[in-house]
Amino acid sequence: MEKLRIDVGDRGYVLLKDWMGTDLSPVNDAKVSFDKEASELGPKEKRLIYYLAEHEHTSPFRHSVLKFEVYAPLMVARQWWKHIIGSEHGEPFDRLTAWNESSRRYITEEPVFLVPSPGEWRSAPENRKQGSGDNLPEEIGRKYTEKLQAHVEASIALYEEAMAAGVCAEQARLFLPAYGMYVRWVWTASLQAVAHFLRLRLDEHAQKEIRDYAEAIKQLTAEKFPISLQALLENRP
Numbered sequence: 001m002e003k004l005r006i007d008v009g010d011r012g013y014v015l016l017k018d019w020m021g022t023d024l025s026p027v028n029d030a031k032v033s034f035d036k037e038a039s040e041l042g043p044k045e046k047r048l049i050y051y052l053a054e055h056e057h058t059s060p061f062r063h064s065v066l067k068f069e070v071y072a073p074l075m076v077a078r079q080w081w082k083h084i085i086g087s088e089h090g091e092p093f094d095r096l097t098a099w100n101e102s103s104r105r106y107i108t109e110e111p112v113f114l115v116p117s118p119g120e121w122r123s124a125p126e127n128r129k130q131g132s133g134d135n136l137p138e139e140i141g142r143k144y145t146e147k148l149q150a151h152v153e154a155s156i157a158l159y160e161e162a163m164a165a166g167v168c169a170e171q172a173r174l175f176l177p178a179y180g181m182y183v184r185w186v187w188t189a190s191l192q193a194v195a196h197f198l199r200l201r202l203d204e205h206a207q208k209e210i211r212d213y214a215e216a217i218k219q220l221t222a223e224k225f226p227i228s229l230q231a232l233l234e235n236r237p
Contacts, residue, residue: 006216012072014216021064023227029060053231061192068187073114075179076210083197101185105170113152114180118142195232
């Protein structure tokens with residue numbers, strides 16, 4: 001099966017590993033109520049997709065599913081995790097998703113970290129407690145790029161020293177700085193759940209790093225469900 005991948009930043013990526021359905025799927029999943037089925041996606045079927053989204057008849061969009069592999073810094077992964085919705089989190093099963101993440105209890109591949117370049121450090125916002133403002137001057141950014149790189153290198157050295165001394169991987173990982181470390185996970189979500197994620201994470205107030213990944217998710221989803229995704233993003237089911 002064809003796999004579609006978009007690189008994000010210097011080291012990250014989003015890979016569409018698998019999917020189920022097409023734009024015709026929510027049409028026929030809605031038509032089953034009347035024991036009918038469409039064989040092609042014509043103007044009438046497209047109007048139905050927009051009608052379903054506009055009037056919040058969202059269950060037909062939950063039968064179409066996308067499966068992504070994501071490689072991103074841990075700070076992005078932990079924001080993304082908020083979109084894992086199920087009964088164990090006290091939420092209804094309205095946008096079911098699944099998540100499986102690599103663990104340094106079991107793997108010892110070379111750790112990779114996000115280190116912003118001198119021109120990528122952003123200022124603290126003036127009127128909000130979270131988020132960021134304009135980019136800082138490069139002379140300030142260069143200082144903290146160098147400091148962060150030194151911190152990462154020292155941490156990796158301690159991690160490798162502990163492993164060489166026989167410390168188990170699940171404890172040796174304590175030496176690794178967490179938030180900038182890249183992790184890999186598989187995220188499976190309904191088409192409705194993906195649209196919900198995009199509405200929140202493409203917003204200008206979302207953290208830039210996760211917005212970059214959301215743009216990749218949007219592009220890959222639009223490859224398979226262009227009409228349905230547009231309808232869902234234009235409305236708010």
